[in-house]
Amino acid sequence: MVPQGAANDSPQHSRMVSTPDLTPNRVVPLPDTEGGPQPSTRPIIVFERVNKTYPNGNAALSEVSFTVHPRDFVFIVGPSGAGKSSVIRLLIREEAAQGGHVLVDGQDLGRLRRRHLPRLRRKMGIVFQDFKLLPTLTVEQNVAFALQVTDPGRRHLKEKVAETLFIVGLEDKLHRFPDQLSGGEQQRVAIARALVHRPRIFLADEPTGNLDPDTSWGIVQLLLQINHRGATVLVATHDREIVDLCRQRVIALEDGRVIRDETGGQYLEAGEATL
Amino acid sequence: MNPLPALRFVFRSAVQNLMRNLGISVASLLTVTLTLLGAGAAVVVVHALDNVLHTEESRASVLKVFIADHVSLASIMNMDGQLATQPDVRAVAFENKNEAAREASAPGGLNLKGALRLLAKTGGGNPLPASLNLRLRTISDVTSVNQAVRSSAIIYQGPHPTDYNPNVIPRLERYILIAQVAGVLLVALVGAVALVIITISIRTAAFVRSQEIEIMKLVGATEWFVRWPFIVEGMLVGVVSAIIAAAVLLGGGFALGSGHTLALGTGLHFALGVSGALIVAGAVLGGFGSMVGVRRSLAV
Ligand SMILES: Nc1ncnc2c1ncn2[C@@H]1O[C@H](COP(=O)(O)OP(=O)(O)O)[C@@H](O)[C@H]1O
Ligand SMILES: [Mg+2]
Numbered sequence: 001m002v003p004q005g006a007a008n009d010s011p012q013h014s015r016m017v018s019t020p021d022l023t024p025n026r027v028v029p030l031p032d033t034e035g036g037p038q039p040s041t042r043p044i045i046v047f048e049r050v051n052k053t054y055p056n057g058n059a060a061l062s063e064v065s066f067t068v069h070p071r072d073f074v075f076i077v078g079p080s081g082a083g084k085s086s087v088i089r090l091l092i093r094e095e096a097a098q099g100g101h102v103l104v105d106g107q108d109l110g111r112l113r114r115r116h117l118p119r120l121r122r123k124m125g126i127v128f129q130d131f132k133l134l135p136t137l138t139v140e141q142n143v144a145f146a147l148q149v150t151d152p153g154r155r156h157l158k159e160k161v162a163e164t165l166f167i168v169g170l171e172d173k174l175h176r177f178p179d180q181l182s183g184g185e186q187q188r189v190a191i192a193r194a195l196v197h198r199p200r201i202f203l204a205d206e207p208t209g210n211l212d213p214d215t216s217w218g219i220v221q222l223l224l225q226i227n228h229r230g231a232t233v234l235v236a237t238h239d240r241e242i243v244d245l246c247r248q249r250v251i252a253l254e255d256g257r258v259i260r261d262e263t264g265g266q267y268l269e270a271g272e273a274t275l
Numbered sequence: 276m277n278p279l280p281a282l283r284f285v286f287r288s289a290v291q292n293l294m295r296n297l298g299i300s301v302a303s304l305l306t307v308t309l310t311l312l313g314a315g316a317a318v319v320v321v322h323a324l325d326n327v328l329h330t331e332e333s334r335a336s337v338l339k340v341f342i343a344d345h346v347s348l349a350s351i352m353n354m355d356g357q358l359a360t361q362p363d364v365r366a367v368a369f370e371n372k373n374e375a376a377r378e379a380s381a382p383g384g385l386n387l388k389g390a391l392r393l394l395a396k397t398g399g400g401n402p403l404p405a406s407l408n409l410r411l412r413t414i415s416d417v418t419s420v421n422q423a424v425r426s427s428a429i430i431y432q433g434p435h436p437t438d439y440n441p442n443v444i445p446r447l448e449r450y451i452l453i454a455q456v457a458g459v460l461l462v463a464l465v466g467a468v469a470l471v472i473i474t475i476s477i478r479t480a481a482f483v484r485s486q487e488i489e490i491m492k493l494v495g496a497t498e499w500f501v502r503w504p505f506i507v508e509g510m511l512v513g514v515v516s517a518i519i520a521a522a523v524l525l526g527g528g529f530a531l532g533s534g535h536t537l538a539l540g541t542g543l544h545f546a547l548g549v550s551g552a553l554i555v556a557g558a559v560l561g562g563f564g565s566m567v568g569v570r571r572s573l574a575v
Contacts, residue, residue, distance in 0.1 A: 121493060132489065197495070
């Protein structure tokens, strides 16, 4: 087989050419999307003047607007409490916006029926700072879990799981338990679990928050690779070093407002690298 | 979605969950077993008490109406027919003087054996009156029927025209009422305690697995998938606990009883009925408890 990441890059996405060369050593390709090719003009994520206030009166987001296109890679940055996690929580519809609109794949989440929530979540993969692995399950079982609870009749489940664990580089640790893995490896398991549905949108909330710099860089490379293979990736982080190194689009939040939205390391060139 | 794999998933993950959280499973199993055991024992004891009182009641629900000597057989038969049509009378039996004498001299009968033998020897005749023995439907009928028959013309006129005992009947009636009310209260109380305990223990299990529920929701499992393994798990705990409780009750009943009969005069049919009811109750309580326990974790 041939690595397909580069071959998938269409001209409209040439702005992502600045992606660090990953020299992918993994030969298993991620299929493009489950829904087939989309017109690339239609945004996959839209925030339109979104306001979010928590029941206790905390205003987390105010008038937040941005647009993400399919296959974009976006960092959401900002100090603690800026509203990064709130953006993620609105995207997976764990929270609802009080004002404005959140659209995913053309669907207004404010009008999403409760029973359609699982369908939305299957379009997305999500990982967190604390991995959220089930301690009593092996690596393989943790990943298989995501398929079993959504589609138990699925055939070739084991193969699918093995393939996904190969992508994240854990094919030789199938039968370990989470506490027998390093932090970086645990996050890779979480990534595999989020990836096993082949989601079109991949969300990561402080994915490197518990990891040392070297390990963090490995995780970020994996996320870039996932993006390279066709997924839209949103990463909320306050890890300035990584953001600087990647030279991807950055949406900066502060006190729940978008203070900057720049593509491909522009802010670095402008010399104001304050996150 | 294919229903068969879904069903298999639900059962398999219910069993897996039980195995994986063995400590909690065993703890809730024991708690539920003990509670069901308590409920079962309460039912059995109440039933035994009820049996005893029922025996007493049916024994006490017989009213002997003594008949004066020299009354014609026709008028006795007439009275017999009249009484038999009364709604509160279950059966009427005529007992002649000879039968009365035989009954009195039978073992366990009145202790008049010697006196009767003596009377017969001396040719003194039989002093015992004939009677109409009324078997009444309930004990509370005894008093009213006793009142009604006293005015009859054919009745034996003396200090005791019937064998009605005003000291026994009302007291027995009161005991039966108290026992019935207490029995219902006891079973209801133990049942309510069982429900609360099961709900709490399943809720604990659901809380322990809140991370799992969180992940299921994140990866897009439907509520059906989140809910049913828990419900099945709760039902399994309930059923297994009920089987253990029933086995302990039956085993204890046979051990305390004599030979092949159960203790407290419990019939085998009743014992099996209680066992079946416990299993159904265990399944229902377990399933219901899980549903309550898991509902909170399901809120988005
Ligand atoms: N569940 C919540 N209830 C109340 N306030 C919250 C909740 N989650 C976040 N907040 C508040 O909203 C603001 C943004 O939080 P968050 O989105 O978590 O920021 P970040 O992820 O950038 O640190 C903060 O002021 C925080 O205290
Ligand atoms: Mg956060």
